[in-house]
Amino acid sequence: MPEQISAARSAPHESVAVLGLGAMGSALAQAFLRAGHPMTVWNRSSGRSSALADAGAVVADAPSVAATSADLVVLCVFDYAAAEEVVRAAGDALAGKTLVNLSNGTPAQAREMAARAVQAGARYIDGGIMTVPSMVGAKESIILYSGDKGAYTARRETLAALGTPIYLGSDFGLAAAYDIALLSAMYGMFAGARHATELVGEARATTFIRDLLVPFLTAMTGALGGDDSESPWRCRQSH
Structure with a gap:
């Protein structure tokens, strides 16, 4: 840990x-x-x-x-x-x-x-x-x-x-690996968010981000796991 x-x-x-x-x-x-x-x-x-x-x-x-x-x-x-x-x-x-x-x-x-x-x-x-x-x-x-x-x-x-x-x-090498991993997740989120706002259009982007996108992404973080429960993102070893 x-x-x-x-x-x-x-x-x-x-x-x-x-x-x-x-x-x-x-x-x-x-x-x-x-x-x-x-x-x-x-x-x-x-x-x-x-x-x-x-x-x-x-x-x-x-x-x-x-x-x-x-x-x-x-x-x-x-x-x-x-x-x-x-x-x-x-x-x-x-x-x-x-x-x-x-x-x-x-x-x-x-x-x-x-x-x-x-x-x-x-x-x-x-x-x-x-x-x-x-x-x-x-x-x-x-x-x-x-x-x-x-x-x-x-x-x-x-x-x-x-x-x-x-x-x-x-x-x-652990600090560098974790740094790259965290930044990869962040940039992926930003890229997805940018794509989402392009889909709804510039005129609606501000309210879309505030009222829907941020609450939705925040709620979705629960699916990442972080405890001992099963998560669709958790790495599994092959047997």
Whole structure:
């Protein structure tokens, strides 16, 4: 069973480095700052760090400098190819650190990144952010984690600054798999809803969505199961 804990504020003394300051990375850094953590940030282009510097973050000129300054290193870049470049640039500075990678990718990529991180001497946790940047730090926001359980347990109160953390297991690829699975369901729902509104026409779409579509889809979620009862969607093993 996934482990879920409240997003209570975390230990303020633990230092954090955030590598990558896109929309999501900046939101992560801001959430850590609000929770009282000493913060170092790095980004490939320096222009995105000015607001965080004004808020009290130290701006590093290299990933290795940022990693050296922190107990916890959080990586959030475009994809795993970019993440691999940053990890290589950080090099030996990751030794003895906990590296949390919140970049998007596949389970296989997560496992490959874990091997690189461990080789560099880091304890590795992979993650999936199930929220938008404006909601980072809210209790209602969920972030999935998998990988080194000891490292997760030691850092989960700090990670709770980002939202409610859910630990899925020691397989490094689980967070990426669950992330893709949840997004697949969401995009399927949105595609079906868009098709439905096209069928009824633009003039009727607003009332159709409010009065019929949302209540109908909400009622249909009961058919998905979620307990030990039989569901038409539940996977069954072949015998």
